[in-house]
Amino acid sequence: MTLPSKPGLKRLDAMTTLLEFMTAAHRRCDEALAAAEGEVCGKNWGAAAQKYQEFNAAMACHFAQEEDVLFPAFEEATGMTEGPTAVMRMEHEQMRSLLAQLASAAGEQDSSRFLGLSETLMILIQQHNMKEEQMLYPMCDQRLEEIDALIGRIEAVGSDSGLRSPKPEEGAP
Amino acid sequence: MKTSGLSFDDIPPLDIPLRFHITAPVFGLLAALFLFWEGPEAWMSRWTIGSLGATHLLTLGFMAMVMIGSLFQLVPVLSGQAIPAMRWVAPWVHVMLTAGVIVLTVALVRPDTVTFTVALALLGFAFAAFIPPLVWRLVRIRGASDAIFTIRLAAISLLMTVGMGIFLSVGRGWPDLGIAFRSWTDVHVLWALFGWVPLLVMGVSYQVMPMFHVAPAFDSRLARGIPLSVFVSLLLLSHARSDYLVAPIVTVLCGALMAYSATALRVLAKRHRKRADPMIGFWRTALISLALAAVSLWFAMATPVRLPFLRESGAPLLIGILMVFGFACSMIIGMLQKIVPFLIFLHLQRRALGNPDAMSQIPTTNEVITDRDAHWQLRIHLIACAGILAALVWPAFARPAALLLAADFGWLFRNLISAAGEYRRRSQAIGPAPNLMESGA
Ligand SMILES: [Fe+2]
Numbered sequence A: 001m002t003l004p005s006k007p008g009l010k011r012l013d014a015m016t017t018l019l020e021f022m023t024a025a026h027r028r029c030d031e032a033l034a035a036a037e038g039e040v041c042g043k044n045w046g047a048a049a050q051k052y053q054e055f056n057a058a059m060a061c062h063f064a065q066e067e068d069v070l071f072p073a074f075e076e077a078t079g080m081t082e083g084p085t086a087v088m089r090m091e092h093e094q095m096r097s098l099l100a101q102l103a104s105a106a107g108e109q110d111s112s113r114f115l116g117l118s119e120t121l122m123i124l125i126q127q128h129n130m131k132e133e134q135m136l137y138p139m140c141d142q143r144l145e146e147i148d149a150l151i152g153r154i155e156a157v158g159s160d161s162g163l164r165s166p167k168p169e170e171g172a173p
Numbered sequence B: 001m002k003t004s005g006l007s008f009d010d011i012p013p014l015d016i017p018l019r020f021h022i023t024a025p026v027f028g029l030l031a032a033l034f035l036f037w038e039g040p041e042a043w044m045s046r047w048t049i050g051s052l053g054a055t056h057l058l059t060l061g062f063m064a065m066v067m068i069g070s071l072f073q074l075v076p077v078l079s080g081q082a083i084p085a086m087r088w089v090a091p092w093v094h095v096m097l098t099a100g101v102i103v104l105t106v107a108l109v110r111p112d113t114v115t116f117t118v119a120l121a122l123l124g125f126a127f128a129a130f131i132p133p134l135v136w137r138l139v140r141i142r143g144a145s146d147a148i149f150t151i152r153l154a155a156i157s158l159l160m161t162v163g164m165g166i167f168l169s170v171g172r173g174w175p176d177l178g179i180a181f182r183s184w185t186d187v188h189v190l191w192a193l194f195g196w197v198p199l200l201v202m203g204v205s206y207q208v209m210p211m212f213h214v215a216p217a218f219d220s221r222l223a224r225g226i227p228l229s230v231f232v233s234l235l236l237l238s239h240a241r242s243d244y245l246v247a248p249i250v251t252v253l254c255g256a257l258m259a260y261s262a263t264a265l266r267v268l269a270k271r272h273r274k275r276a277d278p279m280i281g282f283w284r285t286a287l288i289s290l291a292l293a294a295v296s297l298w299f300a301m302a303t304p305v306r307l308p309f310l311r312e313s314g315a316p317l318l319i320g321i322l323m324v325f326g327f328a329c330s331m332i333i334g335m336l337q338k339i340v341p342f343l344i345f346l347h348l349q350r351r352a353l354g355n356p357d358a359m360s361q362i363p364t365t366n367e368v369i370t371d372r373d374a375h376w377q378l379r380i381h382l383i384a385c386a387g388i389l390a391a392l393v394w395p396a397f398a399r400p401a402a403l404l405l406a407a408d409f410g411w412l413f414r415n416l417i418s419a420a421g422e423y424r425r426r427s428q429a430i431g432p433a434p435n436l437m438e439s440g441a
């Protein structure tokens, strides 16, 4: 996305399958969780609150990208509304519930509660991501038309709050 | 791409994986008792009844038990397809495997045809009921990731191991057939210890380390080159009959295993998640054991040099201990402390969804097995590893080492039982399931 590429060559660009695009987003969320945990371990509560906010925003953005754009596109293309996407939505609810509890643990500066919740959330996220990366995204890449346009619409929902790698004009090496 | 029948939500009932996970440490304890009973005698060579019995209690009773239980959990989730009649099959597989391991141990202690036949029939049923449907799904999981590539090689190695194991039991049960079973045992052990086990761990680590520890991905050329080298050298080794051939092949095999160990340790060191996690200690123990086992294997098979401190017959025992207990058991003991609390959390949370009062009853994974208890597991396990290696050098230490082994599996059993108790207490507080997602089959 950030590489200057000719439109005709875009499909050859490494970042253009939905699987790769969304997997990169998962990894950015993981990094954000690790960063928040790192601050909580060091009891730097100011920085921890900040990092938690970034993580929470990244997750919220990713959920919105899936629930508002990707899942409807999948449901429309396959006619499956009660299938995989219903389960994915339910798991998002499970994660939201843990995210809310994490916020209160961060507010109360309760590090053992925070780390207990974040470990649980981490496992929940990873088993969810594994299903998306192994099944759902590859199915989307195969079954949906015009992936580039779809990725454009997903990006339009919002970037995950500055966690994205910096744009070239912002001085990337 | 087939999409019909894809549900994404075939989470098996909790009791299916848990019955395997909780039975496993009991066999670990039995192995420890067995070694205690036999005393220094068991450590004289790998052909003693003590070491044969303990090996199979650990590999089948502990390792295979956990692996099968986890596959019943994982495969439906990862492949998005239910295992047909799983609720009916899984309890039977569990019973047959449990009975089969016990009877096989009896058969190794006092070999006779009838006991071997019964053991073979029981184990044969357990494996036949689970291997084809599970492996078939494993092989068909979409995608060509490095992890899946490696796990497929592991699955083939498992088939070689089990096939050869059956062949050997037939030879031992019916001595008239005259099967040359020492040389075939070497092949069986090579595929089990240096094929199936490390290949499965490699494949799992490619997936798990970057995800759960937020570590960099493995270099893809290494991630495929290493398991391929392992697999090909095992294939060649199964047929090589002259020392001129064996030495270079073993060098490649050991080099590949060392390369994996070094790569994985480097990936772990670069992880971004820095919280104190006992699993990191279990990973390191496993990877260092693997490297030590590879070095020992190389000395034993590719050089005329004898390993220091050890008796003539000590090298195979050392390699076996490092691979079974140091490598595989470390991984499994560490992972059980993560998997079981997570499954308990998952089932409780699903039941509480949409019921705000119940949400406060859901424990986090660290409340099911506390970090303190998991860290103690790591310490006890490290002491047990040291104790068992000591027993190899000083036979007089055999019984204390067996007690350390018992403490290791005893602590694991305690952690898992108290986790199950926690589940029972919390689920009573939450009340009956709303049957949203867990129903049906
Ligand atoms: Fe999702």
Ligand SMILES: [Fe+2]
Residues within 6 Å of the ligand: A022, A026, A062, A066, A129, A132
């Ligand atoms: Fe996602």
